[in-house]
Amino acid sequence: MVLHPILLAYIVPSAVAWPWIANVPGVDLSAIHKNPENLPQQRRQTGLDPTCPFNPDHPGAAPFDLRFPYTGSIDGLPGTGIGGVQVPAPGDTAHEFVPPGPNDIRGPCPGMNTAANHNFLSHDGITNFAELVSAQQNLYNLAYDLAVFIAVRGIALDGDIATTKLSIGCDATERTSIDPTGTLGREPGLDAHNKFEGDTSLTRRDYFLNNGDAFTFQGDMFADMYRVANSTSNGLFDRDTIAVYRSQRYDESLAENPNFYFGPKALLLYGAASFIYEVFPVFGPEGDADIDTVSTFYGAVSDGNGGYDHVPERIPENWSNRRTAYGILEIAEEIRYQYSYAPKLFGGNVGTNNFLALNTTFGIIEDGTLPSEVTAKDIACLLYQLAVDNVPGTVANEAELPLEALTWVLTQLNPIFTNTGCPLKIT
Ligand code: HEM
Numbered sequence: 239m240v241l242h243p244i245l246l247a248y249i250v251p252s253a254v255a256w257p258w259i260a261n262v263p264g265v266d267l268s269a270i271h272k273n274p275e276n277l278p279q280q281r282r283q284t285g286l287d288p289t290c291p292f293n294p295d296h297p298g299a300a301p302f303d304l305r306f307p308y309t310g311s312i313d314g315l316p317g318t319g320i321g322g323v324q325v326p327a328p329g330d331t332a333h334e335f336v337p338p339g340p341n342d343i344r345g346p347c348p349g350m351n352t353a354a355n356h357n358f359l360s361h362d363g364i365t366n367f368a369e370l371v372s373a374q375q376n377l378y379n380l381a382y383d384l385a386v387f388i389a390v391r392g393i394a395l396d397g398d399i400a401t402t403k404l405s406i407g408c409d410a411t412e413r414t415s416i417d418p419t420g421t422l423g424r425e426p427g428l429d430a431h432n433k434f435e436g437d438t439s440l441t442r443r444d445y446f447l448n449n450g451d452a453f454t455f456q457g458d459m460f461a462d463m464y465r466v467a468n469s470t471s472n473g474l475f476d477r478d479t480i481a482v483y484r485s486q487r488y489d490e491s492l493a494e495n496p497n498f499y500f501g502p503k504a505l506l507l508y509g510a511a512s513f514i515y516e517v518f519p520v521f522g523p524e525g526d527a528d529i530d531t532v533s534t535f536y537g538a539v540s541d542g543n544g545g546y547d548h549v550p551e552r553i554p555e556n557w558s559n560r561r562t563a564y565g566i567l568e569i570a571e572e573i574r575y576q577y578s579y580a581p582k583l584f585g586g587n588v589g590t591n592n593f594l595a596l597n598t599t600f601g602i603i604e605d606g607t608l609p610s611e612v613t614a615k616d617i618a619c620l621l622y623q624l625a626v627d628n629v630p631g632t633v634a635n636e637a638e639l640p641l642e643a644l645t646w647v648l649t650q651l652n653p654i655f656t657n658t659g660c661p662l663k664i665t
């Protein structure tokens with residue numbers, strides 16, 4: 239007989255593990271002894287969630303190297319904001335592409351997966367605040383304010399505010415949490431639904447429609463997005479393509495997903511979508527978001543039958559990041575543009591074809607919509623509110639941020655929102 243998978247999940251990689259297992263009644267190790275090549279696989283280490291890859295090697299991001307400064311962000315501090323830099327720089331072998339191994343965690347974000355595959359984040363997929371803030375500046379030339387904002391959102395929702403660690407995919411609580419036993423609570427990582435990840439994603443299915451898998455790349459959806467690029471913008475994944483496709487994704491979720499939820503936090507999904515045309519092209523908005531560029535960052539390869547397969551995400555060859563840094567006010571303008579292109583109701587389905595619009599006020603969101611004359615600055619202030627206030631939900635009630643989390647979020651965000659003119663909460 240072979241070992242039961244549940245039993246295997248608890249085997250720790252130590253020599254003493256085998257005598258212990260050998261004493262368990264009914265366990266026959268002869269199959270393993272006869273096939274010693276199975277050993278590494280059989281003895282794979284696991285964490286609290288045995289389905290989440292476990293890599294005992296946590297290398298950390300490649301250290302800052304003065305020969306290849308990029309935008310000069312060290313240890314999560316502000317860099318120069320001056321981009322137009324080739325990444326990886328010629329000769330910078332530390333940031334060469336290395337595909338993830340079976341023990342490395344990857345998740346729903348092509349930007350983070352690419353960064354980990356090039357060692358701008360730790361290659362095992364367990365990262366932290368300093369790595370996130372430096373990687374976003376040095377690799378993509380995001381402005382310091384936006385890099386901090388997104389990192390804070392990710393860590394507060396899906397990671398650990400004490401260690402500042404975050405899994406870029408599945409639940410790795412034993413490696414991210416201040417409490418590795420998980421007794422105080424689990425930290426789900428970026429894969430978690432209705433925290434950062436949400437319905438209407440561009441290339442990931444809705445949680446409810448795919449047995450809880452809202453993080454795996456879907457080739458048919460990538461082809462759908464390309465089809466919109468062809469019909470809207472001669473094959474380019476530009477701002478109009480993304481605005482049209484996001485609107486289409488909303489309509490699909492509304493029609494197909496009886497548990498569809500689109501709360502105020504969904505505004506962030508417009509922001510993530512803007513990276514495709516503001517950050518992925520060579521020199522950002524100066525370059526073309528063409529199929530080759532976008533596919534490389536997404537790890538999309540044509541299967542020759544109109545669909546797409548997935549390979550590890552990577553930076554295109556001879557790629558340079560955008561010259562001017564992409565900050566909170568800039569992303570707010572792109573959110574405004576996409577939303578205004580095809581305004582949608584915030585709210586959710588409670589069953590098939592039974593949509594309830596959000597009927598409580600949240601910031602400037604009233605009667606389930608943003609006002610038609612909304613400005614980029616209004617959106618920037620709304621982003622702040624999303625991070626520091628309890629966000630209402632008609633369908634899925636969103637959990638209140640615990641007080642320690644709120645204090646940490648305010649400590650991080652108030653300095654970067656000081657000059658926006660948005661009303662700030664006191665810590
Ligand atoms: C700390 C930084 C970041 C975190 C925590 C993060 C997290 C996420 C998460 C959770 C999603 C899934 C959202 C959904 O449900 O659709 C997402 C989507 C996305 N992110 Fe990120 N992200 C970060 C930074 C970036 C950066 C810097 C880029 C680009 C350079 C990027 C590009 C994207 C894109 C294009 C999507 C849409 C994926 C799709 O559905 O096709 N992200 N991100």
Ligand SMILES: *[C@@H]1O[C@H](CO)[C@@H](O)[C@H](O)[C@H]1NC(C)=O
Nearest residue numbers: 461462464465466468473544
């Ligand atoms: C988009 O247009 C290109 C060029 O005509 C074509 O090769 C490609 O198959 C089209 N993609 C889709 C998804 O329609």
Ligand SMILES: *[C@@H]1O[C@H](CO)[C@@H](O)[C@H](O)[C@H]1NC(C)=O
Nearest residue numbers: 324328520530554555556557
């Ligand atoms: C990248 O640049 C090198 C050196 O200029 C050149 O030889 C190579 O063909 C370029 N590759 C691509 C894909 O443009």
Ligand SMILES: *[C@@H]1O[C@H](CO)[C@@H](O)[C@H](O)[C@H]1NC(C)=O
Nearest residue numbers: 594595596597598631632633
């Ligand atoms: C708001 O919607 C909820 C259902 O989600 C409903 O119970 C409530 O009565 C509504 N309130 C108003 C003022 O319409």
